Amino acid sequence: MITTLSGGPVVTVESLAKTYGSFTALRDVSFDIARGETFALLGPNGAGKSSTIEILEGFRDRTGGRVSVLGSDPQKGDLDWRARLGIVLQSTGEPGNVTVREQLTHFAGMYPNPRRVDDVIEAVGLTDKAKTRIRALSGGQRRRVDVALGIVGRPELLFLDEPTTGFDPEARRQFWDLIRDLQAEGTSILLTTHYLDEAAQLSDRAAVIAGGRMLAYGPIDSLGGEEARIPKVRWREGDRLHEERAAEPAAFVSALAARLGGEPTALEVVRPSLEDIYLELVQTDESASAATPSPDLADLPADTTSRAAAAQTGSRR
Amino acid sequence: MSTTATPSRSASPAPAAASSRPGVLKLGASRTAYEVRVYFRQADSLFFTFLFPSVLFVIFAVAFGSSGNVGTAPDGTGGISMAAYYLPGMAAAGVLLSGIQNLAVDIATERSDGTLKRLAGTPLPVPAYFLGKFGQVVVTSILQLALLFAVAAIGFGVELPSDSEHWLRFAGIYAVGIAVSTALGIALSGLPRSGKSASAVIVPVLLVLQFLSGVYIQFSVLPEWLQNFASIFPLKWIAQGMRSALLPETFAAGEPGGTWDFGMMGLVLGVWLVAGITLSLWTFRWNRKDA
Known part of the structure; x- marks a missing residue:
């Protein structure tokens, strides 16, 4: 990344841990996101991506480790802090008895410096549907409303949790253009996605997590190391x-x-694509964890990967 | 992705000054407009909450229309029609339904369908959300009562109070009643585990309360112990207050103490108001963090 990065990172995560009862959802997850950067969090279903992102959004409390988002601990973030975030949750499900424009106008009114509602509607390609009630929209169109609500407050940091689920290929391309515009304005973005091409297209760096542990971390074009490429x-x-x-x-x-x-x-x-490299990482991890039933032994790969990841980022800075 | 020296890339969106975040009152007004709009677009809330008192009133007024007047003097003069007699109870039920029932079900549904989680991700202050709910309840309940009074006066010839004192009484009992009802609605919304179970949990409890509180059945026919039990709850006092505003003064003799008992009315409703507000602020969470 040649981009000039002003100030410190917008997100810092150190040794993050999360347990639900006896189930360990996350352990020893560490990464940071630079200002203006787009960072992808990749991993299979149940890997801990949403737990991580919801901890950063302040929706869940962590069990251990240190987290800083825009300079605040998300568990103690106040409303001025919230006003600087944009959140697109993984699931939506509102009854949607309001029109697209009504919903966006209402939410824009909560922020100190919102974007123009019509601009946002146009950016997500819903100009024709501005006067349609949200519940009359298709799944993909509702998802675009979610994205619009995430950006209407002009966030410094945008969380996108599987934003393009249900998009057709054309809508996905439009979405990528929208994200590039946001990047050009300096918005920092944390993205989770199942589409590896999307991560490759949009993000600067990425972390791969599976089973609550980090398997790889670094610039998107060197993820998984030289060997894998x-x-x-x-x-x-x-x-x-x-x-x-x-x-x-x-x-x-x-x-x-x-x-x-x-x-x-x-x-x-x-030439192995990001998808090939990703699948290899995740499959190697699955066979490794299948071969190490003892929880004590399972600690070992976690340590080695995070150390490798640390070495890798060290060399990139 | 190559981000080769795009100079604009480093230009962060200007962080807005904290002071320019909209105030609680302005957001409360904006929430009210939004909530009222959504309320009238929901067919079920429109029927079960908004039209319910008027519908019940018509049923009672028609069913008992032939039973003659209530409270006639021994010489056969005076007294009021059954329709007029039922009006205060229906008004009290309207205050209860618009607040407690509407809000407890509404907020529980918003919690389970993700609306609250979405709001939690915005800088909307919780008090502004509460104000929006209160505003919605005030607007819808005033329209609801206006409809009820219109049906009573035009459809059934019920005489509404003509002096300002009774209307002031009505305004006072309405204001306190609606505040209690709203606060309790928010406080109770955390009880149901899901939006779907909310109606099943809340509606029967309130229905029983309405029977015990003199809304459908004349309060004085209940056994004394049941009267005492019902007097713990706010609805009995709201209904009594509505009677004091809408019935002739001679009906005060029909109340348990032979008077409207404004002192006790104010005390009980005041305690419920403080309890409801405290409980709402104390228990309300945008989301159950580890659900």
């Missing part, structure tokens, strides 16, 4: 498929062509 070369010899990792795929392929005395059959050079 080495291109794969695939080809067919006889009826056997071959796959090899090659740091220098061009040299590898020309050597391969020379050895085979011609064009290799079904040749592919694949």
